[in-house]
Amino acid sequence: MKLKTFGVEQWMNDYETTATYNLGETCVSPLSLQDLLALTHTDEAAFTNKLLTTRLTYGDIVGAPDLLENITHLYQHLSSNQVVTTHGAIGANSLALTTLVEPGDEVVVVTPTYQQLQSIPESIGATVKLLALTPENDYLPDIDQLTSLVSDKTKLIVLNNPDNPSGSLMPREHLQHIVNVAQSVDAYILCDEVYRHLTQTDDYSPSIIDLYDKGISTSSMSKVFSLAGLRLGWIASHDDAFMNTLFSHRDYNTISCGVINEMIAEVALANKEIILKRNRAIVRHNLQLLSDWVDQQPHISWLKPQAGTTALLQYDFDIPSETFCDQLFKATGVLLVPGAEFDVEHALRIGYAFEDAELQNGLNQLSAFMQTL
CATH class of the missing domain: 3.40.640.10 (Type I PLP-dependent aspartate aminotransferase-like (Major domain))
Structure with missing residues (x-):
């Protein structure tokens, strides 16, 4: 059985472990076992x-x-x-x-x-x-x-x-x-x-x-x-x-x-209700941070997500998404997933459900990088 290379997973494999700002993360801020027991009063x-x-x-x-x-x-x-x-x-x-x-x-x-x-x-x-x-x-x-x-x-x-x-x-x-x-x-x-x-x-x-x-x-x-x-x-x-x-x-x-x-x-x-309350609060707060950032970006457009933890950001630079993301990573340590891994060009997948400080710092680095293009 022949399978295509799994684009998004291969990209994450190559970049995730050394990223300074992992804006490719798709899970809501992970819990430790100790966190889970404390949160659920176990x-x-x-x-x-x-x-x-x-x-x-x-x-x-x-x-x-x-x-x-x-x-x-x-x-x-x-x-x-x-x-x-x-x-x-x-x-x-x-x-x-x-x-x-x-x-x-x-x-x-x-x-x-x-x-x-x-x-x-x-x-x-x-x-x-x-x-x-x-x-x-x-x-x-x-x-x-x-x-x-x-x-x-x-x-x-x-x-x-x-x-x-x-x-x-x-x-x-x-x-x-x-x-x-x-x-x-x-x-x-x-x-x-x-x-x-x-x-x-x-x-x-x-x-x-x-x-x-x-x-x-x-x-x-x-x-x-x-x-x-x-x-x-x-x-x-x-x-x-x-x-x-x-x-x-x-x-x-x-x-x-x-x-x-x-x-x-x-x-x-x-x-589940305790965890859902925590995690919905995180995604709602962070999506607002991301939305405020997008509003200030002349080269970025999007359709604001209704659910989940990811968004597609379209950009108007004349550069393929894999090249964009590779150059961004090397210059700033920010990890994004190229739209090309989803067969969508001139786009970036961003995850926004982790710690808000990392999200904001990563977005600041992304803004600075785009000013160099």
């Missing part, structure tokens, strides 16, 4: 004793029961037997795609998005049709274009909501239109929802599985819950046929997730 001594005395054997095969139950509370109507844990959202996406997609299938995928969602179906031998998200349409899928792309051969429609890199958010009505299109050709919908809940308002953000029995949701502890180091994600769906096949495929690449990882995730999800 008895540190009792938890530490449980941690130290837990035998490091295989965990529950499909996920710890309490953890699965807590995951169901992130959705409107979900049973614990309709969710399974995975090695991060990246593992969830990979497992879902390799379970569903076969050579010759047609798959419709939004673009720009996380490259994995396009490249894995391509590597399997599917015909991948790209549904372009544009600023003119608020980076939302065009329903008429989607309708023209599907056929009776369409196995799967792949979405990312909120979208990485644009930060667009599909409201319930828009998702319902997409569901209607999928139903017309009896297609599944896989929605990478790893940024779901990181909204600019307190309204409930619907999942695809709230609206569609053949919907599949993937997510993780990384972005929303500030625990990327756990490498713990999940797949959720109401479709029994898909889930039964998924469990069989999972035996080949997962067996179980780590017992300690799931133990920590249980604490976080049992106290």
